[in-house]
Amino acid sequence: MAKTIIDAHNLSKTYNKKIVPVKAVQNVHIHIEEGEFVALVGPSGSGKSTLLNMIGGLDEPTSGTVIIDGVEITKLPENKLIDFRLHNIGFVFQSFNLIPVLTAKENVGFVLQLQKMSKEEREKRVLDLLHQVGLEDKINSRPGELSGGQQQRVAVARALASIPKIVLADEPTANLDSKSAGNLLDIMAKLNKEEKITFLFSTHDVRVIKKARRVITLVDGKVDSDVQQIPK
Amino acid sequence: MMLLKLAWLNIWRNKRRTFITTTSVFFAVLLAVTTRSMTDGVYENMIHNIVSFSSGYLQIHQNGYWDEQSIDNSFEVDDQLYQELLKNPKVTHIMPRLETFALASYSEKTKGVLILGIDPTKEKEVNNLHEKIIEGQYIETVNDNAVVLGEGLASQLKLRVNDTLVLLGQGYHASSAAAKFKVKGIIKLGSPDLNNRVIYMPIKRAQYMHGAENRLTAISIMLDKTTNLEKLKASVQVVLDAEMYEVMTWKEMLPEMDQFIEADSTGHYIIIGILYFLISFGLFGTLMMMIFERKHELGILIAIGMKKHLLALILMLESIMIALIGCFAGILGGMLVVNWFVKHPVHFTGELKDIYENYGIESIIYFSSSENIFIVQTLIVLLLSILLAFYPGFVVMKLRPVEAINS
Numbered sequence: 001m002a003k004t005i006i007d008a009h010n011l012s013k014t015y016n017k018k019i020v021p022v023k024a025v026q027n028v029h030i031h032i033e034e035g036e037f038v039a040l041v042g043p044s045g046s047g048k049s050t051l052l053n054m055i056g057g058l059d060e061p062t063s064g065t066v067i068i069d070g071v072e073i074t075k076l077p078e079n080k081l082i083d084f085r086l087h088n089i090g091f092v093f094q095s096f097n098l099i100p101v102l103t104a105k106e107n108v109g110f111v112l113q114l115q116k117m118s119k120e121e122r123e124k125r126v127l128d129l130l131h132q133v134g135l136e137d138k139i140n141s142r143p144g145e146l147s148g149g150q151q152q153r154v155a156v157a158r159a160l161a162s163i164p165k166i167v168l169a170d171e172p173t174a175n176l177d178s179k180s181a182g183n184l185l186d187i188m189a190k191l192n193k194e195e196k197i198t199f200l201f202s203t204h205d206v207r208v209i210k211k212a213r214r215v216i217t218l219v220d221g222k223v224d225s226d227v228q229q230i231p232k
Numbered sequence: 233m234m235l236l237k238l239a240w241l242n243i244w245r246n247k248r249r250t251f252i253t254t255t256s257v258f259f260a261v262l263l264a265v266t267t268r269s270m271t272d273g274v275y276e277n278m279i280h281n282i283v284s285f286s287s288g289y290l291q292i293h294q295n296g297y298w299d300e301q302s303i304d305n306s307f308e309v310d311d312q313l314y315q316e317l318l319k320n321p322k323v324t325h326i327m328p329r330l331e332t333f334a335l336a337s338y339s340e341k342t343k344g345v346l347i348l349g350i351d352p353t354k355e356k357e358v359n360n361l362h363e364k365i366i367e368g369q370y371i372e373t374v375n376d377n378a379v380v381l382g383e384g385l386a387s388q389l390k391l392r393v394n395d396t397l398v399l400l401g402q403g404y405h406a407s408s409a410a411a412k413f414k415v416k417g418i419i420k421l422g423s424p425d426l427n428n429r430v431i432y433m434p435i436k437r438a439q440y441m442h443g444a445e446n447r448l449t450a451i452s453i454m455l456d457k458t459t460n461l462e463k464l465k466a467s468v469q470v471v472l473d474a475e476m477y478e479v480m481t482w483k484e485m486l487p488e489m490d491q492f493i494e495a496d497s498t499g500h501y502i503i504i505g506i507l508y509f510l511i512s513f514g515l516f517g518t519l520m521m522m523i524f525e526r527k528h529e530l531g532i533l534i535a536i537g538m539k540k541h542l543l544a545l546i547l548m549l550e551s552i553m554i555a556l557i558g559c560f561a562g563i564l565g566g567m568l569v570v571n572w573f574v575k576h577p578v579h580f581t582g583e584l585k586d587i588y589e590n591y592g593i594e595s596i597i598y599f600s601s602s603e604n605i606f607i608v609q610t611l612i613v614l615l616l617s618i619l620l621a622f623y624p625g626f627v628v629m630k631l632r633p634v635e636a637i638n639s
């Protein structure tokens with residue numbers, strides 16, 4: 001039996017508690033097992049980003065707990081949490097993920113440098129990842145010289161660099177055309193298989209949803225449906 | 233290493249802004265360095281001029297002489313003491329002095345005068361006294377039987393070169409001191425006070441006249457301009473018998489001049505302070521813009537696992553780098569400017585020249601090249617940039633990643 005890697009238990013988040021409360025996420029339970037490839041969908045304002053941020057330890061829930069690979073991150077103090085993210089969670093955001101002054105190679109290597117990995121090991125891992133995302137000819141380009149799709153691929157490579165337990169991606173394809181979006185998803189799916197890293201990503205895009213093996217739908221901050229599917 | 237590199241790359245993201253900020257620091261430092269060098273140079277030179285004609289940088293007296301300036305508080309020449317003092321490399325000259333007060337008369341005029349018994353060759357080396365002679369000649373040896381008078385005094389006594397002057401005063405141990413001297417030269421001194429009452433007399437003659445053979449009231453010591461006075465005083469005190477001698481600096485002997493310099497410097501510090509205050513605003517503005525433009529990126533860095541204090545450190549490094557680039561450029565420029573002025577001092581002409589000379593100050597502005605000036609300015613800028621960088625550091629420490637990423 002595969003082990004539980006993400007365990008969100010009775011998670012709630014309420015914004016503007018004092019003025020007009022917005023219940024962005026309400027009593028959500030989610031279990032995700034190691035190696036899953038999960039899409040989080042739902043209409044705008046349904047709470048996808050809020051949920052992902054809480055699972056990634058970027059935002060504090062109003063109530064409930066998040067356990068990642070057995071560690072209750074909702075209890076960690078700030079610096080421990082940052083360290084936990086460094087070693088266990090990869091992030092891909094919607095856009096402008098990269099440090100503009102660094103090249104693709106340096107951007108991917110950055111987290112490894114924060115982890116104090118030796119130069120040789122780092123070099124090897126970074127080149128391998130950039131190869132896997134199909135950017136071996138762009139290693140010395142800065143983000144400004146890359147297309148949006150290429151930038152997102154570098155961001156995916158960076159998210160994977162530290163060999164995290166999970167990769168969280170909040171609408172990684174939102175700013176991409178459909179071809180680049182499909183391409184990014186194929187790369188993510190391939191890395192999910194090859195590196196056995198769990199992916200949880202939110203999206204609006206029907207074609208992207210099709211690539212997932214499990215689809216969780218949020219409506220008004222609650223889980224509306226949670227289904228397995230055969231990716232296309 | 234990575235942090236340094238990142239900070240360096242970051243400051244060049246907005247080249248124009250960095251350029252403007254560093255340029256403002258550059259001009260502030262340049263201005264501060266050159267004005268400081270100028271005022272210090274003027275002070276150093278003024279001090280040097282004044283003390284070379286008066287007290288010297290340091291004086292050694294018989295204990296108690298300064299409080300009661302009488303020939304009875306004189307002391308006997310000690311050759312070994314001279315040797316000891318000259319061993320110090322900062323000591324450039326040692327001048328024996330016998331100073332007394334007397335009455336000078338010529339025909340029916342009488343005036344109180346200051347007799348300075350000097351070694352004419354040594355004074356000449358120190359202050360070019362011989363060049364100030366406007367009539368007649370300078371005294372040449374310690375035995376020369378002649379005196380040189382201040383121009384003011386000579387005109388008050390209506391006396392000319394080759395006239396004979398009668399001096400009447402009190403000698404050592406209440407003996408009476410009276411002598412006639414031929415006036416060999418008339419001298420025009422910068423200081424009106426000296427000009428109106430000084431008589432330079434060869435030291436041996438002065439000792440003989442006062443019945444004080446081989447005795448001195450003071451040993452004046454001349455130093456290199458940039459010597460640290462207090463340190464030197466301490467090192468002189470070490471070789472002296474404290475029971476017998478007192479050592480005084482010009483600051484103790486000429487307190488008005490010291491106070492004048494202090495007061496004059498205060499104004500300068502205020503101006504430089506205002507200058508740096510303005511520059512701080514510029515730097516602060518740049519730092520604020522830098523952090524607000526980059527909030528999204530900073531949020532992402534925190535999200536992917538960068539500790540906040542490392543980010544704060546990067547921002548601090550950026551602040552220091554911007555400030556130091558401007559500062560080093562300013563120091564470099566300042567060195568060039570200062571060096572040029574050290575080699576080509578500014579000569580006043582016309583009215584300004586007369587005003588200065590009336591105050592007994594040379595009408596030339598010398599610049600100081602003391603390295604302290606450069607070190608102090610660099611430290612000030614470094615300190616400012618670190619202090620200012622606390623603000624972005626503070627913002628980073630309070631940053632919440634989600635909000636930052638969404639901004």
Ligand SMILES: Nc1ncnc2c1ncn2[C@@H]1O[C@H](COP(=O)(O)OP(=O)(O)OP(=O)(O)O)[C@@H](O)[C@H]1O
Binds near residue numbers: 024047050
């Ligand atoms: N910082 C905040 N302060 C107040 N309300 C917020 C804040 N962030 C989100 N909300 C609200 O919480 C709800 C959920 O927002 P969230 O961004 O999680 O939705 P989403 O599913 O990611 O939407 P989208 O598809 O548009 O990205 C919305 O009603 C939103 O207005």
Ligand SMILES: [Mg+2]
Binds near residue numbers: 048049050170
């Ligand atoms: Mg969203």
